Amino acid sequence: MAITRDSDLHTRRFSRNAGLGVVLLGFVAIVFGLTVVKVERGSTMEAYDHQPRTSLLPAEGAQK
Amino acid sequence: MSDISYIQQQDNEARFSDYIALLKPRVMSLVVFTAFVGLVVAPNPVHPFVGFVAILFIALGGGASGALNMWYDADIDRIMRRTRSRPIPAGKVSEREALGFGLALSGISCVMLALATNIFSGLFLAFTIFFYVVIYTMWLKRATPQNIVIGGAAGAFPPMIGWAVATGGISIESIAMFLLVFLWTPPHFWSLALFMKSDYHEAKVPMLTVTHGREHTRKNILVYTLILAPLAVGTGFTSIGGPLYLATAIVMNALFIKGAIEIHGRTEVQAEADKYAVEKRFFYFSLVYLFAHFAALLAEEGLSHIGLGVW
Secondary structure, eight states: OOOOOOOHHHHHHHHHHHHHHHHHHHHHHHHHHHHHHHHHOOOOBBTTTTBBBBGSSTTHHHHH | HHHHHHHHHTTTTTOOOHHHHOOOOHHHHHHHHHHHHHHSSSSSOOHHHHHHHHHHHHHHHHHHHHHHHHHHHHTHHOOOGGTTTSSSTTSSSOOHHHHHHHHHHHHHHHHHHHHHOOOOHHHHHHHHIIIIIIIIIIIIIITTTTHHHHHHHHHHHHHHHHHHHSSSSHHHHHHHHHHHHHHHHHHHHHHHHHSSSSHHHHHHHHHHHHTEEEEHHHHHHHHHHHHHHHHHHHHGGSOOOHHHHHHHHHHHHHHHHHHHHHHTOOHHHHHHHTTTTHHHHHHHHHHHHHHHHHHHHHHHHHHHEEEEOOO
16 A cells, blocks of 8 residues: 655655755855856956955056 | 664654754844844945855854854753753754764855955854854853853854954954953843853853852842943944944943842842842843844944944
8 A cells, every 4th residue: 555644754854855955055046146246246356365366456557 | 773762763853943943043143133233334345145145154153153062062951941952952963963064064154254255254253163162162161150251252253253254354343343242241141040040050050140159140240231331332432333323322331230230239039029020121131232232333334324424
């Protein structure tokens, strides 16, 4: 005979799995969003520490 | 393992909400609010999405330290009435699981904060977690009745981290916000300890009420409140303050001092007669007190944005 009704155990496991799924999707969305923001705003930024790259900064006294 | 014990173990399996409970969501709300204010009142603007992510990972770091605290304090939590239903004493999450969960979240939150904002903020968050877990939970909490005072620093760092997210450093304003929470913590927790006396006593945590008596605790509440008041008002004269903040701080501190004097003037007989009504009122007011100060800082920032800032 097939099991037709979920036990409480299944409900609890579903809650955990669904919660973790939402967290992982949220994390992906955050990384994606951060990437978009960094790329849009960070043309003078260097990769890992987000500090302005000296070679990309306008030289002192340079004419605009 | 017998069939019965297997079934019992399965019955106690954790839900998603049990892992959320490990993060101490109520403490997290204070972290989120103060870190948010620290970030917003800082002079450098932060992209809203970066700001949101920063607050999220500061909160997650705070939650991770909560999970590590629950892992280490599981023995005490089993004794205290207030903490007996937490996921570890309730048998829903094992101690090892909580340790792994806390460590993993600590790493993720610090690295992500550093990547999203700046390295200094990430390191600051790591230091805060270290301070709360190692200095407070593992060392001071069970060693000295001043545990609350020094441990309170961990709860006071979030506004400084928020400020560091925007500025990449520390300044007099961020230290003022730190001191506000730091000096507020002892009167807040000791007033709680006055009407939750049996719990700390049974768990053998050297709370001031247990080691030095309740009269001494009442005196300490007044002393810390008196030190806190000029500092809270003085913050109004920094660049993040203003007349609105000053007015709020003066009213709030006058009421806080009044409450502390009342607590100091009471005997245990009087307190037991009215079921610690004054102590409870002071404890709940302390929550309003802190919220009002940070809300006033936020309001000052809003006013300066629309050109109504005074200094």
